[in-house]
Structures are given as C-alpha cells and as structure tokens.
Amino acid sequence: MRFSRKETIVTIIFTLSCTMLYAQQVRVKASVNRDRILIGEPIVLQLEAELPEGESYTWFRLDSIDHFEWLAKGSVDTLDAVQGKLYKQLVTITSFDSGSWTIPRLSLQVKNSSYLTDSIPVSVEYSNADPNKPYHDIRDIIEVPAAETNKVNYIIAIVTLLAIAGLIYLLTRKKKEKVEAKIPTGPVMTAYEKALSLLSALKPRLMQSNGHVKNLYIELNDILRDYFREEKLVLEPDSTNDQLVVRIKRYINKEQAIRLAQSLRLVDAVKFAKYQPSSGENEEVLNSVQHAIEGINEQIHQKQTN
Structure with missing residues (x-):
C-alpha cells in the first residue's frame, strides 16, 4: 500500500x-x-x-x-x-x-x-573553627623587658658555675651498688584501658560542671588524641578534629563516624567559640567518644586475631 x-x-x-x-x-x-x-x-x-x-x-x-x-x-x-x-x-x-x-x-x-x-x-x-588558633590551649607569649647586659652576663656566669659544680659532683661521687629494677606491682594498662579509665573519671566532673566545661572538653579531646597516637592511628599532632575523623573512619561504622564528627565539631565550638553546651550535649559528646574508642579497639582486635 x-x-x-x-x-x-x-x-x-x-x-x-x-x-x-x-x-x-x-x-x-x-x-x-x-x-x-x-x-x-x-x-x-x-x-x-x-x-x-x-x-x-x-x-x-x-x-x-x-x-x-x-x-x-x-x-x-x-x-x-x-x-x-x-x-x-x-x-x-x-x-x-x-x-x-x-x-x-x-x-x-x-x-x-x-x-x-x-x-x-x-x-x-571542614569545621568553622579558626585554623589560625593553636589546637591545644597554649598561653600567649608574655613580653618582658630586656635585662641589662651586665645582669645577663652575671646570670650566665652563675648558671655556668652551678653546671660545672654539678658535673664535678656527679663525676666524683661514689658509684652506688646496682639495684635490681623494681617489678611493676600491677599490669601495664593498654591504650584502650587507659582511655576508658580516663573517660570514666572525667564523666562525673563533666556532668557536674555547671557550664564551666571548656577545660573539660579540652581534656576529653586530649584523651581521644592520646588514644589515637598510642594506637598509631594518627601521628600528626596538628591534625584538626575533622581530619582525625577522616583518618580513622575506616575503623568504625558510618553511624559512629557521623556521631564522632558532630561531637568533635561541638568540642571545637566550645573551645574556640565559647559555646555553652547543655548537660544532654555533654553526655552525648562523652558517649560518642567512648563508643568510637570501643569500636576502634574491637576492629583492631579482630584484625590482630585474624
């Protein structure tokens, strides 16, 4: 057709x-x-x-x-x-x-x-914390008037004499008998046990802080950082909190990583922006840090066992 x-x-x-x-x-x-x-x-x-x-x-x-x-x-x-x-x-x-x-x-x-x-x-x-501020609280450098030249020379001379006297004392004193090293009375704590012990001691102080939490939040942050360093997970001392989460997120699940990232942003807000958290936020931050440490320890232990 x-x-x-x-x-x-x-x-x-x-x-x-x-x-x-x-x-x-x-x-x-x-x-x-x-x-x-x-x-x-x-x-x-x-x-x-x-x-x-x-x-x-x-x-x-x-x-x-x-x-x-x-x-x-x-x-x-x-x-x-x-x-x-x-x-x-x-x-x-x-x-x-x-x-x-x-x-x-x-x-x-x-x-x-x-x-x-x-x-x-x-x-x-990354978080909005001021990157120009030091991560750990460090006192500002205090300017002092320059000492007069003669005073400085006197101080150097005195310190030098004291150092010489101390060296002579160390070289001339009688050698002490060797003493066997003392055996530790208790087992050495692992990084995981140490972190949980410090968190346990910090919790009642944080719960009863009545709003004065900046130093306690710094202490909490240091506990987490020390644990990461002792486990050789994060070795850079100047890493930001967001960078810490990125480096260790493979050791924890997504929910723990998100909760830890949000909690550490709150830590930064308290440290750098003078934010005053509620008691519920204090407990949430502490719990998220503890759960992250527990999750990392379990993951590392499983890998070592396998």
Whole structure:
C-alpha cells in the first residue's frame, strides 16, 4: 500500500506530536535539602518521577556516587498526580572528602527511553573553627623587658658555675651498688584501658560542671588524641578534629563516624567559640567518644586475631 507525499508528512507530524506529548507526561527531578555541608553531615536526596497511569518503569539506579556514601535508602512512595502517578524516594548520603563535588545526573528508564535528572553541586567543608588558633590551649607569649647586659652576663656566669659544680659532683661521687629494677606491682594498662579509665573519671566532673566545661572538653579531646597516637592511628599532632575523623573512619561504622564528627565539631565550638553546651550535649559528646574508642579497639582486635 503506497502513501501519497501528503499522507506521509501527516503521519510523521502525528507520530512526533504523540512522542512529544508522551515526553511531556514523564517528569523526573532530583533535589537536596542542603548543598553545603561539613564533613560527615547527612544530606537528604529526594528523587521524583511523574509517569502516566499504569506505565512500567525502571527506577533510578542507586549504586555508588564518587566522594559520597549512602547512609539510608527509603522506599519508593506512590502518590496520585494530575497526569498519572507521582513516585518519590528519600535517600540519605554523606561525604568524608572535603571539596566541591557533584551528584551526577540519575537515569529513569521508561520503555526504551531514559529520562535524566539535573546534576547537583555540593560543597563539603571542614569545621568553622579558626585554623589560625593553636589546637591545644597554649598561653600567649608574655613580653618582658630586656635585662641589662651586665645582669645577663652575671646570670650566665652563675648558671655556668652551678653546671660545672654539678658535673664535678656527679663525676666524683661514689658509684652506688646496682639495684635490681623494681617489678611493676600491677599490669601495664593498654591504650584502650587507659582511655576508658580516663573517660570514666572525667564523666562525673563533666556532668557536674555547671557550664564551666571548656577545660573539660579540652581534656576529653586530649584523651581521644592520646588514644589515637598510642594506637598509631594518627601521628600528626596538628591534625584538626575533622581530619582525625577522616583518618580513622575506616575503623568504625558510618553511624559512629557521623556521631564522632558532630561531637568533635561541638568540642571545637566550645573551645574556640565559647559555646555553652547543655548537660544532654555533654553526655552525648562523652558517649560518642567512648563508643568510637570501643569500636576502634574491637576492629583492631579482630584484625590482630585474624
């Protein structure tokens, strides 16, 4: 059966119109509740698709996204829409890599066609603590008037004489009989046992601090840092708290890493911004630090046992 040229053109226009009308009935969208986060903070990614009634589809593939990690994937909810059905899913992600990253375009498959969402830029940053301030509280350098030259010379001469006298005493005194070294009366504490003991002693003081917690938060931070150093997990003494979390997150699960990151940001706020936490926040910070140490110790112990 042959079609005339006019019939062929009409057929093509009709086909294109139907295709465009169908495409208008399919709508996909991806959005986030925030596009700027601190390391370890969660992001809620909402995925939407509006399709004609009864249309079959293949939902967005949620495998992996560079620089992001999945925390939770909610179920796909179905709602009535003007032109069919609206499908929604909430998924929670986070990132432990600082920098400017992009959630890529995600694809929804309907029949033989793919519909892509827009890409979404996200900025992942360290905490807002002042990086120019020393991490541990150190007293400022106190300027003193320069001493007169003669006084300085006298002091140097006296110190030198005392040093010579001490050296002569050490060289001329009789050697003492060798004494066997004393054997420790108790077992040596491991880094894990030491950290838990210090946290246990710190807890009642923190709970009864009545708002004066800055020094206690510094002590808490030092307990965690000392544990990391003794376990040789973090050797850099000038690492920020966010950098500490990035370096040890492979030893703990995602929930513990997020709670620890949030707690250490609170520690920074207390130390550098004079933030006054509540008693509930004090307990939460202490518990998150303890759970992180327990999780790390268990992970290291399992590796050594295996």
